[in-house]
Amino acid sequence: MKPVSQMSESARSRSVGIRQVAQKAGVSTATVSRFLNRPEVVSAELAARINAIIDEVGYIPDASARALSSRRTRTIGAIVPTIDNAMFAQGLQALQRTLAAQDYMLLLTTNQYDIDIELKQARNLVSRGIDALILRGDAHHPALRRLLERQDIPFVHVGVYEPEKPYPSIGVDNRAAGRRIARHMIELGHERIAIVAGMQKNNDRAQARLAGMTEMLAERGCSPRPEWLQQVNYKLDEARQAARALLAMPEPPTAVICGNDVIAYGVLLEAEKLGFDVPNQLSVAGFDDLEWSRHLRPSLTTIHMPTDEIWAQAGTYLMQRLSGAPAMMHRELDFSLVVRESTAPPSSA
Template sequence: MKPFSDKPASTLLKEAKSVGIREVAKRAGVSTATVSRALNSPESVSTALRARIKTVIDELGYIPDASARALSSRRTRTIGAIVPTIDNAMFARGLQALQSYLATQDYLLLLSTNEYDLDIELKQARNLVSRGIDGLILRGDKRHDELRKLLLSQKIPFVNVGVYEPEKPYPSVGVDNMAAGRRITQHLIDLGHRRIGIVAAMQRNNDRAQARLAGVLQVLEEHACPLPERWMVQVNYNLDDARQAARFILGESDGPTALVCGNDVIAYGVMLEAQKLGFDVPRQLSVVGFDDLEWSRHLRPSLTTIHMPTDEIWVRAGEYLVKRLAGENAIMHREIDFSLVVRESTAPPGD
């Protein structure tokens, strides 16, 4: 067995970088142009030849120069993504699925956050464009006008993820959030609830939360369900805010018999506080959420929620950009189906 090198890591890295494309071409018995095609346009080289070149690259430890590849192909094989925050299990899960898919396509994911601030998103987009991204994934469709102008002028394809809006001229991959809001509320109506409160996610620059809330309100109005001002509160996606909202709404003697929460994390906080206040969930209070996070089926009681196929949504968004960049036809608007998952946190009122 060949012994491990005793050279410092910095020396090994320098040596790896010193290996050039000519050495790869010579060892593989091909031209430098063939090596370049195998790296930049793999489909233009036979499978056997591509495998031989890859073997030589691995043996020599050759590291292609990304800037040189970008100059020759006008592509960096980098996709950018801007999400509101990574302090959200749904975003983390979706980004992991996206990164795994892009890796299979030899693309790199470059991530940034905007904190639900359109000015920050514009700044981050400019930074990503300056670093040579080929395409961009954006959360929702609340945009700064200058951002759309930037992407158009730079001819950078983009896709809105998490929303399905076929009436708009911008590509979208996601669920019908208004329909999801209607579905979860109709479940409570079907159980017999008419006193329904809402702990919504913050609405500012969040069209997904806005659409869900609109769907909830539509169903309440259709069934003539009263919604006192005190019964609707907006909170951030965290347990503390959700618990305080529950304490506020449930503090009166004649409160709601059910609460619709903006996502599962908010629902966790609401249930924790309701139980602390002495409410039996679901006998005295039904609670529902959105997203179907991993913890939702393990809680006691387990949470009734809307299942969002997060992995599929993000992978489909990545597929859209990869196809666009390859010059292939790509479906501009793709609707992903959600589903109602009924668990232990809901029951008829007073059951």
């Protein structure tokens, strides 16, 4: 056995037990255990004192032991399509802040918009002892919800609002948002309106947005020609290719509605490269209102999505479920149209 002086810092930290923390804090081990498992049940003064002792002695709670005693790991899983989408990164950051404030940990994985991969990842998360799970949207493998229900694991769908379904959801009405951005273009006087949507497969949010756009355009008698309806992945190069094809047509559209802001960035870049004046020759609108959208020149007209609030409320909902507190199953948040410099009446008007 190594002398204490030769032990690593991490080994010394692990050698510190809950009894030492309790003795130095002047409380029982049961009180320290109660604080570690449910910090909200002790007073703020006592919590601060125990935390100070934990920092002083370098105590690290044994997660497996806590799980055995409380039947909870204080870990919430989340499965998102990808982490290279700025909107997901923003939402996950808000979720992390919400969970950390209550001493919960986030365990994250991705599914690349593949429901079979998502099912496999969900099984992996369950095997690692998650207490609850956040799912993006409502397009999932039929076996996934059965798995979660049989394992008694609370879950919530984020980014969608579907009160008619028996599964919890927190988000916006994406179809209504699609109708709103299309109506904006129509009210400006545009009739030749193209759509560059996100890929529709296993993406119910993109499907609802596109459905809302096409419904509104059809109602106003300006449905897009088949060649004016494009689908791309959320990547700049694919968005630029779609814009190149649209703007090279003998009679190009005077407006382009994009499935999200990243796609709109690609359309703006390609329009500039091809010499189109935005918004005088071409109006462009996006979806989500990402950070860069208001800083572009021209700044981007878009639909603002309350991304931070959606993900934070999803975390709060699951923590309420886990604590036995009342929790609203469905919650609709408001989107809003943000009109900036990238849209204007068509020049012919």
